[in-house]
């Protein structure tokens with residue numbers, strides 16, 4: 208098979224996983240899909256006999272194995288028409304920890320049955336559940352995470368004092384988990400005897416369920432209440448889990464009373480959390496709440512260069528810029544793109560260049576090329592309302608022109624990644640407040656006016672193709 212065939216096979220393999228993920232997106236609640244399935248990267252054997260899913264950490268791996276592996280295997284087999292072996296591996300230590308899924312893996316276990324994270328005989332290594340690779344040294348700093356990072360460093364340097372609890376929130380794959388591990392690792396570096404625990408909120412839920420079933424609440428309390436530093440990830444998962452919330456509340460109060468530190472992460476700020484008791488929400492917000500934003504261009508470039516270096520490869524700056532300009536959503540996707548480029552370079556024994564990156568990422572780039580541009584929106588809206596495209600940039604203000612222009616601005620905000628000032632610029636250098644006004648006005652009217660709503664639907668469908 209030529210290298211080209213290999214890559215066609217690789218693309219087809221990615222297609223198989225993509226089809227499977229799309230099906231899961233239909234079946235699962237959005238939050239579950241986004242949390243567990245969307246971040247997974249897949250490696251598919253050329254003959255499709257085996258699919259390896261790379262998972263960010265040990266806990267997620269166990270959870271995916273318990274909850275979703277059965278369904279994923281069944282879907283892959285349905286899609287491919289022959290048995291497919293599913294394998295889960297840790298993304299960062301892929302060669303060390305692998306776990307094979309039997310084709311008939313059970314589905315949807317209760318959290319209590321999800322399995323212990325720590326394998327027997329490895330308690331020492333798992334007691335803190337910290338990943339030693341996730342440190343401040345490997346976390347690139349930028350405007351997007353500067354505040355969160357410096358607050359976290361402060362906590363690691365003198366826990367129990369300022370910023371307790373520290374509440375870090377932000378979207379998927381922006382480095383929240385990395386940051387909390389960094390706090391734990393730094394504290395342990397300074398004080399090897401500190402009692403530190405990193406735990407994902409789902410695992411905490413599972414611990415509560417277990418101790419409830421086994422009536423071992425005293426052990427549970429002794430374990431959690433004795434910590435010096437509790438790092439708890441994704442607390443939005445406490446939603447609707449009353450018993451867990453109560454236990455967390457108790458642990459929280461006990462830890463704060465003895466000046467232990469608590470660092471939490473979530474996908475939203477405390478008041479944005481749904482179905483979590485008010486008394487917990489107000490406590491979450493009682494220390495310091497900081498956001499992590501999506502990384503800006505220069506930060507994405509720095510992350511790519513650093514990650515490539517840590518993999519033993521050099522990524523020229525121009526290539527890093529090319530990739531960073533095209534992969535904007537989050538760091539996890541950036542890492543995925545980097546992995547593809549490095550694999551492609553190794554496989555073809557070619558230096559990393561823009562041309563090579565373009566080839567390695569062609570699927571991703573072709574999706575982006577299909578993305579809707581503001582120019583396209585202006586043309587489509589102008590055609591629809593029978594005005595001239597030039598009126599989109601003109602200063603003319605009659606309602607017959609101003610309204611389609613506002614509609615085009617609204618669609619530009621809805622359907623592209625452009626910021627308000629960028630959109631204003633593309634509409635004849637208008638101010639961002641003009642765009643904001645249009646976006647709000649059309650958005651609100653859309654709720655009230657059926658006819659407008661229908662027109663917008665037609666326009667959206669036409670644009671999406």
Ligand SMILES: Nc1ncnc2c1ncn2[C@@H]1O[C@H](COP(=O)(O)OP(=O)(O)OP(=O)(O)O)[C@@H](O)[C@H]1O
Pocket residue numbers: 242246263341345346347348352377378379380381382383384385386510538539542
């Ligand atoms: N600033 C950064 N510098 C270096 N690596 C980063 C940075 N931010 C994120 N990463 C890396 O990106 C990946 C995703 O980050 P992480 O898992 O911490 O995201 P998260 O915000 O916890 O996402 P989720 O909500 O999906 O759990 C990790 O491999 C992490 O090491």
